[in-house]
Amino acid sequence: GNSVTQMEGPVTLSEEAFLTINCTYTATGYPSLFWYVQYPGEGLQLLLKATKADDKGSNKGFEATYRKETTSFHLEKGSVQVSDSAVYFCALGNQGGKLIFGQGTELSVKP
């Protein structure tokens, strides 16, 4: 079946550090891939997405590339800010229209 695995958190970084959050998936067919972000006390917001292999999603300085050969969709940002502190969820969207979420990775950025 479909599944998503993310690196465990919490991840603690200093401001302006480089961020990578790993995400790998198992799926049949050709899923779409998403990163959602959840700020404290709020619901999930779409951060970026990619709908086919080799697509790169980007938003607010974050990027992720859909790698079919390694079944990965790692999230990266070159220089994190304190305001990026949140929980990040990788998700897979299948042909049935449902989203399968990873367990979430908490990011804490210190000044």
Next chain:
Amino acid sequence: NAGVTQTPKFRILKIGQSMTLQCTQDMNHNYMYWYRQDPGMGLKLIYYSVGAGITDKGEVPNGYNVSRSTTEDFPLRLELAAPSQTSVYFCASRDGASLEQYFGPGTRLTVT
């Protein structure tokens, strides 16, 4: 355009009580979803709907019921609340053209 709204924001229930979590969207989306989020566990799908009058079970439907009488509303009913239902509940919706889902702010439920 308010998007997806949920009420209440917080609720404490005693074991065995019942309640309805409300969800409304104003984007004319056909698809709606209910998830629960437990600490460190990601989101699990409880029920979903592909349009008014049509609902189906997700991954963890036991102890819950839903109805979809209109496109806008998708209430989640808890009967006989149990401590295992302590969680944060999120409602989401999407249109038919994209897999992207739009989430409400959540309802934090505690059953004691």
